[in-house]
Amino acid sequence: MTQDYWRWPESTWTSKDIDWKNSSTITAGVDIGSNSTQAVVMCDNSLFGYANLRTGPDYRESAGQAMKQALGKSGMTIRDIKYTVATGWGSRNVAFAQKIVDEVNCHARGARFIYGSSVKTVVDLGAQTCKAIRLYDWGRVSDFMMNDKCATGMGRGIEVMADLLQVPIQEMGERSLTVGKDPEPVSTTCYDFANTEAIGLFREGYKENEVLAAYLFAIAWRIHGTVGKVNPEKELAFTGGLAKNAGIVKRLERDMKMTALTSEYDPQLAGAIGAALIARDTVEKD
Amino acid sequence: MITAGIDVGIENIKAVILKDGEVIARGTVRSGGAKRAMSAEKVWKDTLAAARLSPSDVEKVVATGQGKGDVSFAGDRVVEPVADARAARFLYPASTSVVDVGADQVRVVTLGKGDGIAEVVMNQKCAAGLGISLKSMSRTLGMTLDEMSRQAGNSRSDIAVNDGCGVFAEMDALGLLSRNVPREEVALAVMEAVAVRINSILNDKVKPAKDTTVLVGGVSKNKAIVDALKRRSGVNFIIPEYAEYAGALGAALMAAG
Amino acid sequence: MERFKEILEDRHEYARAWKKRTGGKVLGYYEPYMPEEIVYAAGILPVRLLSQHEPDDTTDRQMYGNCACSRDLLNQFIKGRYDYVDGLVNAEGCQWMLNAFQTTLNFKTALFNHYVFVPDYVDGKTSKDVMRSELEVFKKALEKWTGKAITGSALDHAIEVYNTNRRLMRQVYELRRADSPVVLGSEAMEMVLASQVMDKAEMNDMLRDAIAKLAERKPRSDTGVRLMLVGSPTSDVELEKLVESLGANVVIDEICTGSCYFWNEVIPQPDRLMAISLRYLGRPHCALKDNNWRRRPAHIYQLYEDFQAHGVIIAKQIYCHPHGTDNPLIWKVLRERNIPFHYFERDTTLPYEETRLRMEAFINMLKPELVLK
Numbered sequence: 001m002t003q004d005y006w007r008w009p010e011s012t013w014t015s016k017d018i019d020w021k022n023s024s025t026i027t028a029g030v031d032i033g034s035n036s037t038q039a040v041v042m043c044d045n046s047l048f049g050y051a052n053l054r055t056g057p058d059y060r061e062s063a064g065q066a067m068k069q070a071l072g073k074s075g076m077t078i079r080d081i082k083y084t085v086a087t088g089w090g091s092r093n094v095a096f097a098q099k100i101v102d103e104v105n106c107h108a109r110g111a112r113f114i115y116g117s118s119v120k121t122v123v124d125l126g127a128q129t130c131k132a133i134r135l136y137d138w139g140r141v142s143d144f145m146m147n148d149k150c151a152t153g154m155g156r157g158i159e160v161m162a163d164l165l166q167v168p169i170q171e172m173g174e175r176s177l178t179v180g181k182d183p184e185p186v187s188t189t190c191y192d193f194a195n196t197e198a199i200g201l202f203r204e205g206y207k208e209n210e211v212l213a214a215y216l217f218a219i220a221w222r223i224h225g226t227v228g229k230v231n232p233e234k235e236l237a238f239t240g241g242l243a244k245n246a247g248i249v250k251r252l253e254r255d256m257k258m259t260a261l262t263s264e265y266d267p268q269l270a271g272a273i274g275a276a277l278i279a280r281d282t283v284e285k286d
Numbered sequence: 287m288i289t290a291g292i293d294v295g296i297e298n299i300k301a302v303i304l305k306d307g308e309v310i311a312r313g314t315v316r317s318g319g320a321k322r323a324m325s326a327e328k329v330w331k332d333t334l335a336a337a338r339l340s341p342s343d344v345e346k347v348v349a350t351g352q353g354k355g356d357v358s359f360a361g362d363r364v365v366e367p368v369a370d371a372r373a374a375r376f377l378y379p380a381s382t383s384v385v386d387v388g389a390d391q392v393r394v395v396t397l398g399k400g401d402g403i404a405e406v407v408m409n410q411k412c413a414a415g416l417g418i419s420l421k422s423m424s425r426t427l428g429m430t431l432d433e434m435s436r437q438a439g440n441s442r443s444d445i446a447v448n449d450g451c452g453v454f455a456e457m458d459a460l461g462l463l464s465r466n467v468p469r470e471e472v473a474l475a476v477m478e479a480v481a482v483r484i485n486s487i488l489n490d491k492v493k494p495a496k497d498t499t500v501l502v503g504g505v506s507k508n509k510a511i512v513d514a515l516k517r518r519s520g521v522n523f524i525i526p527e528y529a530e531y532a533g534a535l536g537a538a539l540m541a542a543g
Numbered sequence: 544m545e546r547f548k549e550i551l552e553d554r555h556e557y558a559r560a561w562k563k564r565t566g567g568k569v570l571g572y573y574e575p576y577m578p579e580e581i582v583y584a585a586g587i588l589p590v591r592l593l594s595q596h597e598p599d600d601t602t603d604r605q606m607y608g609n610c611a612c613s614r615d616l617l618n619q620f621i622k623g624r625y626d627y628v629d630g631l632v633n634a635e636g637c638q639w640m641l642n643a644f645q646t647t648l649n650f651k652t653a654l655f656n657h658y659v660f661v662p663d664y665v666d667g668k669t670s671k672d673v674m675r676s677e678l679e680v681f682k683k684a685l686e687k688w689t690g691k692a693i694t695g696s697a698l699d700h701a702i703e704v705y706n707t708n709r710r711l712m713r714q715v716y717e718l719r720r721a722d723s724p725v726v727l728g729s730e731a732m733e734m735v736l737a738s739q740v741m742d743k744a745e746m747n748d749m750l751r752d753a754i755a756k757l758a759e760r761k762p763r764s765d766t767g768v769r770l771m772l773v774g775s776p777t778s779d780v781e782l783e784k785l786v787e788s789l790g791a792n793v794v795i796d797e798i799c800t801g802s803c804y805f806w807n808e809v810i811p812q813p814d815r816l817m818a819i820s821l822r823y824l825g826r827p828h829c830a831l832k833d834n835n836w837r838r839r840p841a842h843i844y845q846l847y848e849d850f851q852a853h854g855v856i857i858a859k860q861i862y863c864h865p866h867g868t869d870n871p872l873i874w875k876v877l878r879e880r881n882i883p884f885h886y887f888e889r890d891t892t893l894p895y896e897e898t899r900l901r902m903e904a905f906i907n908m909l910k911p912e913l914v915l916k
Contacts (some may be wrong), residue, residue: 006425034460034896035426057428057469089896090464104904128457129897141908142883146901149861149888153453160422164296165319190453192415196390199296199319203355208320229874229886410607448892449598450611461896479598486600518600 005166006159007054008036008241011266014049014072020080023048025283028070028081029275030063030097031106032090035127035155036241038272039066041081042280049074052268059090067096083283085275089128101278103271104144108133110274111237115261121232123252124270125223125242127155132227145229150190151222155242157191161215164199165208173247176212182251183210185218188225194218212247220251227256236260239270288339289346291537292326292360293369294353297389297417298504299325301333302534303344304542311337312531323356330359346541350533352390362541367395367406369536374500375401376539377526382498385488385523386532387505389417392487394494407490412451413483417505419452423459423476427469434473435508440517441474449482474510481514488519500524502532544730544753547737554740558590559627561742568655568689571628573616573644574636575776575799575829576661578678578819580809582632583743584693584701585685590628591739592616592643593778593800596892597624605646606639610862611890612776613639620647630655630688632681634823635663637831637865657684665824666836674820682816698815708743709805711750715757716802719794720850723762728772728793729783735801736778766792768909771852773843773873775860776800781893782858789899791906795850797843803827831865839869840876847882853909855884856902883909 020026023043031038037055041048051069056062063086067078078084078096086094087106094100103124111122112135122133129152134143147154162169183206187193198215206214219242236258242248244267253259265273288310293300295317303311313333315325326349334341341359349360350369357363366386370393374384386393391409398404409416424431445467448454455476462472484505488494501523505511507530516523526532550557558569570582571592582589594615601621602614619625631654633644648656660677662670686692715734718726734753738746768791772782776799783793796802809822833839847855855877859866870886877884885905887898 032464034464057426057463057472059464059466089460089900093464093466100903102904102907103900105907128460129900141904144885144904144908146887149454149890152457152897156422156426156456157453159425160418163421164317164418166316166321167319190451192419192451192453193411195418196296196414200352202320202322202353211320410603412607413603446596446598446892448890448894449600450890454890454894457894457897458892461894464896482598482600486603489601490604 005168006162008169010053012051012069012072014070014074015047018043018046018048020048020074020076025280026076026081027276027279027283028067028084029106029272029277029279030067030084030086030094031088031103031271031275032059032063032086032093033126033128033271034089036268037062037066038269039063039070040269040272040276041070041076042273042276047273050269050272052266055090059093060095063090063094083279085279085282087271087275099279099282101275104131104133104141106271106274106278107131107239108135108139108141108274109277110270110272111239112139113273113277114239114263114265114267114270115235115237118235119237119261120234121230121236123223123227123236123238125155125238125240125248127241128153130154130223130226132230132232134230134233143230145226147222147226151226154191154219154222157195158219158242158245160191161195161198164195165211167208167212170244172212173216173245175209176216176247177250179209179213182217183214185221186214188218188222216245216247217251220248220255223248224252224255227252232256232258234258239267241268243267287542288344289348289538289541290344291369291534291539291541292330292347292349292357293531293533293537294322294326294349294351294356295388295390296352299329300531300534301329302531302538303333303337303339304535304538309535312528314530317353322353323358326357327359348537348541350537364537364540366533367393367403369533369540370395370502371397371403371536372539373502373532373536376535378498378500378524380498381500381524383494384500384502385494387416387484387501387503389504390415392416392484394487394490396492396494405492407487409487413487415452416480416483419456420476420480420505420508423456423473426456426460427473429469429473431508434477435510437470437473437477437510439474441478442471445471445475447475447479449479455479477508477510478514480505480511481518484515485518488521494521496520497522498524500526502526502529504530506530544756546749547733547753550741551733551737554593555624555627557740558588561588562627568629569627570630570632571625572632572634573640574634575804575826576634576636576823577632577659578634578681578823580698580701580705580819581678581682581685581693583704584697585689585691587685587689588742592625593736593740595619595778597622606642608862609639609642610775610860612778612860613643616643617646620651628654630657632657632659634659635661636829639862639864655688657681661823663832664834664836665828665832670824671817671820674824675817678816678820695815702809702811702815702818704743704747706808707747708738708750709808711747711754712738712805714754715750716795718757721762723764724766724792724794725757725760725762727763727766727783727787729780729787732780732783732793732796732801735804736780739800739804768792768854768906769794769850769852771847771850771855772796772798772801772858773855774798774858775863775866777858782856782889782898785893785895785898786902786906789903789906791902794852795846797827797846799829802846803829829865830869833869840873843873844876844880853883854905855882856905857884857886858889859886861888861890
């Protein structure tokens, strides 16, 4: 009975309403992160299908798998897609992509699609890196900052923590918020220090949820440090896997004294959606 | 006389039951953070059952490890280096030092005269969590720890990861994967870096003796790391069969007096 | 051009060969404030100690928490890579290099060693006199070591050789200013780095030759986005090569091992030691010495304008304390002037994927054609 507490749920979806054969431009975006891979197919300006999977050790295979699942049983094949843009950590490994665009621009573009064009600050909370992106009113990136070296891998650290505490990863955030008043945060230097220090709190009589609170507070604090460097302005949007962790998002909002926009889209898809939209721009320009 | 030792680590809890100088049962379970006290009870019950004993048959229980305070049924507690030293002396009376590489810490214990300890050197903060980061790597590589440990051969010098910090090493390893370096080679590079970090602690003060140094702890079961470490340090480590139970064994021996 | 790269990569071999050929002594030094002219005038080869990446399992106890560059220097000494070095000099700079200097001497006790005090307030009223008297002491120490007096004409010759080198390097850098430059950022950086481990007279001949060859090169049309590099000292050109692979080019740098190394000359005057003092105190400020009389922001801005860069990369070595404290002020100035920049931390190894991601995004941000709706 070994449960993989660190494993987050993968997801796929393909639209049943859109008749892709009648759409004029079909484009795709693939975002291969260090930890998760997303493929998105867009028909004109609507989301047609997506897949959000864990990245395997073979990036090429992960990309193919995600694309296959995003197409689902729709009957569409890769040949029906006019243009594909790849982005992310492993963007060099998408054999069927025509172009590679960096993740900062893809996340910025995707965030504006998901949350609307009022977005001025995008914070991408990925497994390996955290990026704070500032946008001009017209959507171009004006400035961005990424985490300091020692703050690398916060998302991976949370997986490690879920495994150590044996708490399902998707419950960590909510559980940490049940604590009335946040305890002092643990070490904000690196995830490894934070993890061991958090485990050490049990010796001081902390309850599980209090440990989670002290831990996620530290992670949020570290991210806040990166975000602060770009002078964030309203409206604020979070993207990436950790944007689904309420324990981080709520604490970040509290520390930044700002409320982030919400949307029914999965924030982890932002990069791939942005890539698919940039693919569309490219097609239209030609 | 029957005694027992419980070693509560950050990752696993190990229990050993000792009868007149012979180990009669061993048990291990995941620590599980807040569930640690319960996990300790569980492994204690399971190990007793394996030895067909009831708690009252055991004269004394001694706890060690980072979470030794959580063991409510322990009669006494002992710090980790002392347990390591005791186990090493019991297993190999001629040993002069013991190196314990666990999930979180690396300890080098130099044995002194009699029962004493001459010196203890522990990892610097940035080299913490060696075992933990290996496990995280194994998930990324889609290999079990066992599969990683069976990788043979030297790592290629042009495929290397950061050797100062486990988190940076992960980042470098992910970079290698994205450049289509086969995961077996990435695994070798990761384990080589772990060996460099352990060797750096060995170089810290007193270099352990070539033929009388005992290596224990979970990471000692990783053959690839041990090979790399032997090559780098020139020390022919003695590795006991149940190396990960050394702390618990030491505690059980302390309980026996 | 290839020769510079070879010498940089095989710098230990170069120095060993030089020693064999000339029978002279080699002096390793840590900091850019080391008055090389005096050393050169004494017939000694000054070699800047540059880090390289080699697994470091030796420096944990002594230098934990120091930057990887300084730790690596100790590591290299312990592993015998610098066994040809006869002496060590540290001209007061950062604390980490001082640690490397002192810890190395702890076990290499036979080495000649000297510590040159350099005032932190380099523009202070008494600084030039303090520096001059330090140079006097240093000169005497060298004379005692070699058993030979350093003559005025030897100093004049050294000054001339060094000034020539600086002028030639400036010429190479001037070529980078063109819209379609003939020399890439990585190539120019390899030249500067090589010059710091070479005999300058030999370097000057090679440079003259290289400049003549560069004049015949066709201007490159593929260098794209123009970047300026600011930050901690480096000893390789990985970053320059990376941005070149992404359609950009480093056209100018403001780093200790780059342009700052040769930017200003010794202005001759009868008091030769004073002339040398003024040259070193007047060099582009290192981040550590940029106190009270701040010159770095203006210098960076001027280079940025002169070389028509589109954006600035600030690459800080992780745990580098001078740049760690100075960087926020540099950001502030760049923001005030609307200069786009990207700041990141590097280690001895450059995590390729992560850095690529940063550079790609930054370059795209500066590329006007990537219009997002």
